[in-house]
Amino acid sequence: MGALLSALLSSIRGGVHPETRKFLSAESPIEPMPIPALLRLPLQQHIGAPAEPLVARDDHVLKGQLIARARGPISANLHAPTSGRVIAVGPFPAPHPSGLPVPTITLRPDGADRWAPRLPRLRPEDAEPEEIAARVAEAGIVGMGGATFPAAVKLTLRDRYRLHTLIINAAECEPYLTCDDRLLRERAEEVADGAGIMARALGVTKIIVAIESNKPAAAAAMRRHNLGLGHPVQVRVVATQYPMGSEKHLVRAVTGRETPARALTAELGIVVHNSATAQAVHLAVRYGEPLLSRVVTVSGRGVARPANVQALLGTPVADLLAHCGGLTEDPDRLLLGGPMMGQPIRSPRVPVVKGTNGVLALTRAETRKAETMPCIRCGACVRACPCGLTPFELNARIQAGDLEGAAAVGLLDCVSCGCCSYICPSNIPLVQGFSFAKGKLAETESRKHQQEETRRLAAARTAREEAIAEAKRAAMARHKAQMAEKKRRAAEEAAQAAEEAPAEPQEAAK
Amino acid sequence: MITAAASMSALGLGLGLLLGAAARKFHVKTPPVVDEMERILPGTNCGQCGYPGCRGAAEAIAEGGAPVTLCPPGGRDVALKLAEIVGVDCSGGPEISGMTDIEPQVAFIFEDHCTGCTKCFKRCPTDAIVGAAKQIHTVIWDACTGCDACVQVCPTEAIVLRSKPRTLQSWYWDKPDQPLAALRTGAA
């Protein structure tokens, strides 16, 4: 009853209630998967700069060996998920709707699964916060809820903000996905410990695990393991409402405080990490294991046997689907992630990466694709928008080509949660329009920036050319002067010689 | 009759004087149009427009001798901005709408054909080509404006312009189709 009440109170403005269909995979325990024949490891599985490869073709690598190093402050290390031979380092289609080729290390596992020396273990109870953050960075851990922001960067926020709370995001508001649910049910102790370690790194003592009310088993498991590194781990049941798992909305629901626009939740003293990230931190700090695999929910009516699979990073989606009994029919859409924000992919050859929490094969009955009709101004999108925007108006402005106008009424505050497109009775692809507009605006911005750069370069070149010309002229003048001097001197010498010359014959005449 | 005419004339005269004074007092100095246009043009002086540098092109447009669509590297955006300044109707002008929103172009060097003659990088207005004599040259795409200058000087025709390769960072979804309201069965 208390849980129900708290869930009722912890809701957010707007939002939608899509059918969760979590029952498809919620009762399947996390299962390991045999090592696939090939692993494809894109150098960029995170937000920020791509990692720099440290291996070349035909190198033999061991499990856990660093194969690509973070480049710059916002980047992440990449480790070999198993032992084997590198058979290629080159472009391969990204696990992304564009399917653009990205630099990828292809590994042929040797089946021995031999470990390289692990990272030295840390005792988090005594470790300095900086040490913990460094270890998390070394292990290549990124935000595993899908945002893939390097986790270590978020663990060093105490330098700049006065923090007091760590929220572990286990809301898992996306339909179908059950990987965090299973993780909490089966490995609650590890999640609690990871949360404790992160709390130490952040210098906070208050830990809250936020779980949606439709996952009572996970909440119960978490309540059993309610100590993380000596700090009490508080379980907070929040309303089952999409998009509860959105960072700022979760903070709003749990603490009642609203993060200002364009700011981090750290401004409020709160840091949010995903539960799978917490578990990865536990493994990295306690056992020196870098991030090599993750739990992936394979689900949808198009999959023969929906399951939660512990998959190595780089496992091709096709292998994962085959492990789950293959496809029952040609799916309407094949997705990485959940149905509300997931990315469709063109081919099942692309790999699972650090941020892949789900692989969904959705049938037509599930996608409910229908023809787009004109907007009837019903206002459903306005009611559903958790960010207080007017999506129908944004869309009208974007369709009319007025992107700046759309930005003026809040386009850039959109989090692309998909509530508006989901609810729209006319099936208008609102979110796609917003993504287009945001991309286009960013492109215009970068082009403007580039034009300024170009102008600077051109000016620099002109200045340089002028300097060179000036130097040349100066050199020429000097040269001329020198020549003149030489000539003069030669003439003088000649004159002198001429003066002396008459003497010579005299001499000769002697 | 006379009073009416006189009063109307006086009124007209007074108001006219007032207007004249106001025009003097609130006169806004318009910025020289050529400078403004030069700021909009890329500033690389690549010469594709056929005028001596961007300044020359701006002067030519200001004198009315050149169309606003003269700058290929600037593309549609620059044409639209120029049109705004010189007051050309840009809504349905055939020239501008004919300029499709082309993707930005960059130079690409076929390394097999490159002899390392250094002509191109001497010519490049933004120093976007790096290389040395007898060495294969390469293009820094971030600095290249696709101005075509290098293509023209290459003796072995080893340089072509290509659209800038898209990356995951620069990729975005296409604009979704208009809803059915805008569809016309005849046109579709």
Add this chain to the structure above:
Amino acid sequence: MTALASAPHTHSLFTVSRTMVAVMVCLSPATAQGLYQFGWPAVILFALTLAAAWLFEIFCLLLAGRPVAPFAGDGSALLTGWLVAMTLPPWAPWWIGVLGAGIAIVIGKHVFGGLGQNLFNPAMVARAMLLVALPVPMTQWVAPSDPAHAPGLRAALDITFGAGAPVDAVSSASVLGHLKSQFDAGLPMERILAGTASLQDQLFGITAGSLGETSAFLLLAGGLCLMLLRIISVVTPLFLLGTLFGLAALARLLAPESFPPPLLHLTSGATMLCAFFIATDYVTAPVTAAGRALYGAGIGALIFVIRSWGAFPEGAAFAVLLMNACTPLIDTYIRPRIFGRTRTGKPLPLRDRT
């Protein structure tokens, strides 16, 4: 798989045609009651108006070169025709129905650009134009007849297509019309009220009036169903009825001799139809809850003003049209607060910054 589409990859069951069907279903009890009590002429007029609306829709789509199937099948034209029929005198001749449907679909909707583009509620445009252009046939009410004396099918065809209604049948007046004419004639309010139908009769629609507006109770029930189905929000009807009731009560309190009791305002005329089925039209109403509150309150106030001091006894159509005109303004100025920002659009102030 063909071209990829962006997220989200699933959709609610909420669609345009489902919405239209739901509104029609919720409108049907009141309609059925009207058709039953006004007999065959009403049935013929109703069917004719709906058919005309649908055919006009197809005609306009063809003329505009738009795809016909998805638009003609979405039910929006049928609903518009339905609402037009609801506002007609039940024994009106056939051409009034066809003309009303034509005005609603062609002038009210397609001239503005079709579904979703119209500024004014099409059914109300039709009603207002008919009322102004044809005041006599638009105010010829019939008394509710008991089924025994109702005209048969043949007589009904004669009424609708032929000579028109027999004079003695159309002598009745609607409650508000009666009130207005009597009051203008100088009779005291209490005497007039004694001559109108009882409140109970008004609730169940046993009174003279337009085809679908008579039964306040059935319209209220249908409206509540729409709210339960979450198709309309509670805001507009609540503020509309609340404002109308409040103003009427205030006026009655101040000058009981010149104003009818407030309940009469709610049960008579097209108040209920307007509150639940006309003012809640998506296309022509504001989208935010606060905007809808203002819009509803505006309609309620205008209805009261027009009824009390205007030239027409019945003001719903004009009130709705006037507020329709304000909708773009309301939508521009009343918008939701953006998450993380103040009402003025600035980011919320930072508090804990060290």
